Amino acid sequence: MNALSNPLLEVDRLAVEFRTRGGTVRALENVSLALAEGETVGLVGESGSGKSVLSFAAMGIQDAAARITAGAIRFAGQDLLAKKGAAMKALRGREMAMIFQNPRVALNPIRQVGRQIEDVLARHTDLLPAARRARAIECLAEVRIPDPERRYAAYPFELSGGMCQRVMIAIALACKPRLLIADEPTTGLDVTTQAAIMRLVRELSAERRMATLLITHDLGMAREYCDRIAVMHAGHIVEVGPTEALFAAPRHPYTERLIAATPVGAASLAELAAIDGNLPDLRRADLPACRFAERCPRRGAECERPLALAPAGASSATHLIACHRPLTAAATEARHAAFA
Amino acid sequence: MSATPSAATTATPVAATQSGAVALWWRNLCYVFGENPLSAIAAGLFVFFILLAALGPWLVPYDPLASHVGDPLSPPSAAHWFGTDALGRDILSRVVIATRLDLGIAVAAVALSFVVGGLMGAFAGYFGGWFDRISTRVSDTIMAFPLFVLAMGIVAAMGNTVANIVLATAIINLPFYLRVARAEVRVRRDAGFVEAARLAGNGELRVLFHHLIPNILPPMMVQISLNMGWAILNAAGLSFIGLGVRPPEAEWGIMVAEGAQYIVSGEWWIALFPGLVLMLAVFCFNLLGDSLRDLIDPRRRT
Amino acid sequence: MIQAILKRLLGAVPAIIGVVIVTFVLTRALPGDPAAYFAGPAGSTEAIEEIRVKLGLDRSLPEQFVSYVGDLVRGDWGNSLTTGQPVLAEIADRLPASLELTLVGLLLAVVVAIPLGVLAATRPGSWIDHLCRGITTAGVSLPTFFTGLLLAYVFYFLLGWAPSPLGRLDPYATAPDFVTGFYLIDSLIAGDLETFASAAKQLILPAITLALFVLAPLARMTRASMLGVLSADFIRTARASGLRPTTVLFTYAFRNALLPVLTTLGMVFSFLLGSNVLVEKVFAWPGIGSFAIEALVASDYAPVQGFVLAMALLYVLLNLLIDVAYGLVDPRARLEA
Ligand SMILES: Nc1ncnc2c1ncn2[C@@H]1O[C@H](COP(=O)(O)OP(=O)(O)OP(=O)(O)O)[C@@H](O)[C@H]1O
């Protein structure tokens, strides 16, 4: 993964495990991903593929049961995994921030939303209380909350879901971070609110040249808002590429099925293809090198061999796949052209 | 102990997959015992207490009421394992004999509040309306008292007898059963299997008694086991302050009360043994209650 | 806020009415002829008849109820046969002793249980977690009167650390001037450290006994609700914002975890007031509990009824305080009020 000369966030061959009573869950393996300043990258994949685990690891807020067994995470050249707890906490919320799904429950229910923004400011800035309050109101205004002075004193239960998500964004962006990780920021919101929230995220990231990692199930949304897309499956990144190239000519069979399974890629409901099989059980000791192999129609003998992300073709240094038997660009392009 | 009714238990009919349910139950049982060896100890203790209660009169070495079977106030010895009290009665015999009375009071009280409270709660939950309002008011009113104090007041007013101890203990336990039954019936009232039974031409009462009440029994059982220990404590507490059981009858609470005055002069065994056994019995029921809750309602495991 | 409190006060009215009805029923449920009871064992037929008329027992039940309530409101709770004093005066006289014991017991329990529950929840599987579980299961199994005796035996008889378990002061100390009725406070106001020490020494064992019993439900609830809150989404948000662990733990987690604990406090008060009676008997504590027990033994019913009523009203009041505290912590409850 060296497509970016000077990445802001660089995840390098990361492996994360969970030791549970039922066995070791190998939730991430050999995961590499980089984000440049000002860039928006989409992370897609079905439920349980490890998107949240990856983002939590990047933020250093993974579960107590999680173990990072290999790899590195670098942020602006600093090795995050080598950082002590306090140094990491100083970075979190100031340099890198995260927003979550279900904004209603992601906010402290019994604290005024303005105070919750102030908590972050108090932690990361030297502002005096009065200035802090003013800045918190400013933050609310920045996320286009009408009447921010009054809303400052509101409790989450007094706000709509969309408003709560705006507050979450205000908390995340209060200290003008350089990286924003948005883990399904619009799940649970209605369609118009979804669009409003996404436009807001896009505007603010453009304004501040903030790198954004957008985690979503919604390929349509990823296509609309992201410069590049990374596709995850069962703890592996199977394909990364510029949005248009990836949608026009997916090379990994999983990406192809994923696009086909989404209304955006299919011409009619009849074309909607479910993806066969389920994610493999990540506790298995005999997980195949390619974790998609067991569900893959193109599986062959070579699929047993070790696998790594590599350029999809000589012409496309930025389009990477992890597959021994990729689709040819021509074939998928032709198929997609038929639907267009 | 726990007063919280488990309102939202899944609304699956027990009859649905009987064999599967038994297997699941068994697996849960193994899990609970494996996870927590204390549960196994509690089960053992439970059997022990049942045996004591059943066979007590044949086990005891001395007549529990006879004075001067040994020297008064003699400490534990080979002849009197738990020592003797001021009248020279054998404490071991008295402690063993008391098991039946103590457990009997608790079981009778809990059974009473289980039946009355359970039925009231089931009716209130099923039919709603004025009966629901009245029974909720009644249980709220009971809960507006510190419960032990209410029990004291009831026994004082109704007369100082064992039957009234049972009644008072039953009354202060009533709200717990009423609430659990009401909540459990309410969540199931409109479930599919109930609707189906109704459509099949069953009358409302039949639906309630044949389809709903059997299904709320598991959470009610949990409530029973959680309540037993508390009921024993209450009954013993009432006798400790001189209500209900009268001397010379052997009862743990009274025996502790009788031993109380000797504690400060160093004759510890008179109060200690009945107190310890009482504590052990309550402990056993509480542990069992926790395990039973884990078994029946694994999601509430803490 | 004031309005919310007033609303809650109104909300307590049905409970008070219920309590009064129950105590009324209890006074009329006396076995045999209540008049005979109130007349005492030596009462002649005329005396009984006189008492019957005086008690209004010749009138209809609703009439009796109205006059009962009237009497209560006027402060006429009957007389104690044994002391000859008005019941209300006796209760008022002894209430501070009970309250002091109860509150110190509660304070001890809270001071131990809440940190214990919090620590257990933040370190699941650690020794402190196991300790917490052990204490919670064992704690609810302790018969208060028995633990009290054991403590007295160990700390008074064996070790000699505690004074003899009789009353609020050792026999040589004199009670401080009445201000609040709480000896600990009154002795400090009087600047009499000797009395303070004596009162504290007498208080410590009964208070520990009470605390041991209510510790369990408190610690259990604290642990459970803290565990629940710590896995909540908003804690993850707080951690993702880099907030200090202390901020996350106290401002975010603990305040939220407090809500279910406050709710349990109602049950805890019920236990506390009940156990209080037993502890007072064990330690010869001159509170309203031992007053009631003495009256019970003497078949003197008016004090017992007065005691039940006083305890119930106290309990309603405590629940009201819990409600108000809940409203202070939880803005959602403030709105509903
Ligand atoms: N605390 C944990 N203990 C054990 N396994 C875990 C834990 N957290 C996550 N996992 C496992 O890691 C895998 C990835 O989970 P993750 O939450 O990252 O999926 P996701 O892609 O974010 O899914 P979704 O789209 O549903 O949010 C899953 O198989 C999950 O079971």
Ligand SMILES: [Mg+2]
């Ligand atoms: Mg996720």
